[in-house]
Amino acid sequence: MSDQRFLVTGAMGCIGAWTCALLAEEGVDVVGYDLGSNDSRIRLATDRPIEVVRGDITDRDGLGRLLDERGITHVVHLAALLLPMIKANPPHGTAVNVGGTVNVFDLAKTRGIRVAYASSAAVYGPDDETGGPVPNDVVPHPATFYGVHKRACEELARIFWQEEGVPSIGIRPYVVYGPGRDAGLTASPTLAMAAAARGEDFEIAFGGRSQMQFAPDTARVFIRSARAATEAAGVYNLGGAAVSMTDVAREIEAVAGTTVTVDDGTVLPFPAEFDGSALEERIGPISWTPLAEGVRQTVDRLRAASG
Numbered sequence: 001m002s003d004q005r006f007l008v009t010g011a012m013g014c015i016g017a018w019t020c021a022l023l024a025e026e027g028v029d030v031v032g033y034d035l036g037s038n039d040s041r042i043r044l045a046t047d048r049p050i051e052v053v054r055g056d057i058t059d060r061d062g063l064g065r066l067l068d069e070r071g072i073t074h075v076v077h078l079a080a081l082l083l084p085m086i087k088a089n090p091p092h093g094t095a096v097n098v099g100g101t102v103n104v105f106d107l108a109k110t111r112g113i114r115v116a117y118a119s120s121a122a123v124y125g126p127d128d129e130t131g132g133p134v135p136n137d138v139v140p141h142p143a144t145f146y147g148v149h150k151r152a153c154e155e156l157a158r159i160f161w162q163e164e165g166v167p168s169i170g171i172r173p174y175v176v177y178g179p180g181r182d183a184g185l186t187a188s189p190t191l192a193m194a195a196a197a198r199g200e201d202f203e204i205a206f207g208g209r210s211q212m213q214f215a216p217d218t219a220r221v222f223i224r225s226a227r228a229a230t231e232a233a234g235v236y237n238l239g240g241a242a243v244s245m246t247d248v249a250r251e252i253e254a255v256a257g258t259t260v261t262v263d264d265g266t267v268l269p270f271p272a273e274f275d276g277s278a279l280e281e282r283i284g285p286i287s288w289t290p291l292a293e294g295v296r297q298t299v300d301r302l303r304a305a306s307g
């Protein structure tokens with residue numbers, strides 16, 4: 001492992017912070033790359049020092065210099081903008097989400113770098129509901145700018161392998177939760193855990209069933225995927241257990257004793273469940289932290305951080 005040097009884009013985000021933390025705890029060289037300067041999510045994930053170089057994913061030359069200076073062998077590419085920021089400025093949103101991803105693949109091309117990157121369950125839209133877990137090979141019909149961006153990244157990854165020999169694995173997370181998850185509509189279950197850690201009641205902003213994926217487990221999948229990306233350009237549903245938001249609310253109440261309600265009138269515009277078996281065939285079995293344990297760890301960590 002000592003010959004591996006990882007770069008994590010979006011390192012100050014939730015999944016990025018956990019990815020850096022887990023790599024550092026393994027003793028692997030890791031450097032983050034992020035436009036932001038707030039390391040609070042990293043501090044929630046680990047006490048270890050994590051170097052994060054401040055930079056924009058759209059700055060191809062700056063990113064390329066960093067890859068060379070550090071002799072990077074693996075990139076976990078997570079930097080992206082969410083829907084509200086894309087809608088406010090579609091050209092910029094597209095430059096970051098699609099252009100930034102092209103920069104990563106194009107720079108990997110001549111450097112022999114293995115890439116794991118974040119796609120999203122949002123490549124699927126409401127029309128893709130199958131009544132059961134959506135198989136990995138169903139062709140998605142994204143219904144938002146964000147979903148189209150992520151789908152474009154998947155297709156670009158395919159072409160970068162086909163024409164340029166850049167190996168990659170794309171992962172489609174759904175509802176990631178855990179310490180550090182605080183932005184976007186699907187952060188609502190974690191915001192309920194944060195409120196519980198403060199002793200406050202909360203209403204989760206959407207109902208229905210979705211797959212809840214614990215952030216450290218998700219980060220571990222990205223690390224394993226970067227290592228496994230020796231050939232081809234696969235893209236995979238992340239998997240994990242589908243649960244109802246009512247069950248999530250009950251787990252939080254059991255841990256913290258606060259009241260958690262659910263806005264059942266709002267349902268995410270995606271299918272409830274995606275089949276993750278193709279990913280496990282590709283990278284090996286995934287051991288998911290049970291929901292009750294993930295909720296408990298999240299509330300405990302958020303309490304410790306605030307106390």
Ligand SMILES: NC(=O)c1ccc[n+]([C@@H]2O[C@H](COP(=O)([O-])OP(=O)(O)OC[C@H]3O[C@@H](n4cnc5c(N)ncnc54)[C@H](O)[C@@H]3O)[C@@H](O)[C@H]2O)c1
Binds near residue numbers: 013014080081096
């Ligand atoms: N969290 C989820 O439930 C979820 C679900 C599906 C897909 N994803 C994808 O996983 C990835 C990580 O998600 P997250 O929840 O950790 O996101 P996040 O929003 O917490 O973090 C994203 C990070 O990217 C950085 N960033 C944004 N624009 C940048 C730019 N131009 N240059 C450099 N850095 C920039 C931000 O500063 C931020 O630290 C994203 O690509 C996201 O689309 C997440």
